[in-house]
Amino acid sequence: MSAALQPSLDREQEREDIYARLAADVFVTPNHAWLACIMASWCAGQSVLPDCLGLDAAQFNALTEQYFPGCDIPESAASGSTLDFSRMLEKEDLVNLLNHYGNPEAFETDWVIDILVAACLGNDHLWQDLGLWSRTQLSDLLHYNFPDLAAKNDKDMKWKKFLYKQLCEAEGLYLCRAPSCSVCIDYPKCYGAEE
Secondary structure: OOHHHHHHHHHHHHHHHHHHHHOOOOOOOHHHHHHHHHHHHHHOOOOOOOHHHHOOHHHHHHHHHHHOOOOOOOOOOOOOOOOOHHHOOOHHHHHHHHHHHOOOOOOOHHHHHHHHHHHOOOOOOHHHHHOOOOHHHHHHHHHHHOHHHHHOOOOOOOHHHHHHHHHHHHOOOOOOOOOOHHHOOOHHHHHOOOO
């Protein structure tokens, strides 16, 4: 094995070890399982999420006490990531969009919304910026927490692009010059593989 691959494998193993400790109890809700993945990646420095996962301290403490009691989880991001929400003019719009479509049955939806919005500041695919382990996990999380919104992504657009497209459409902004996505030169960027 080459030395260049070793740090990545060590981080993967660290993430899996953390996940095993977080998953020691039975998952109470589907969100519990996804939050364990997000938390494990975040603790291993494998997400862009800032301190407290982008939550305020009270939310972060409530989340950790509810789902991961007895686990010693630091509030600081291992990655050292500090996202600058002042450059995110659309933060309130994203929160409002997700709140509008939120699943009223999932009590942890507010946590999920704030974590998703924080991850939108990252530069990679949303599932990677969140610290989820696959795009499928993100799709499942969105379908569970925001079923009507997720159903609108019937062409399998990349999720971050899809969320921002929803904001533009809500404002009546249509910046794309193509008459439809299927003829747009950026089609592979919006609908291509994410792995």
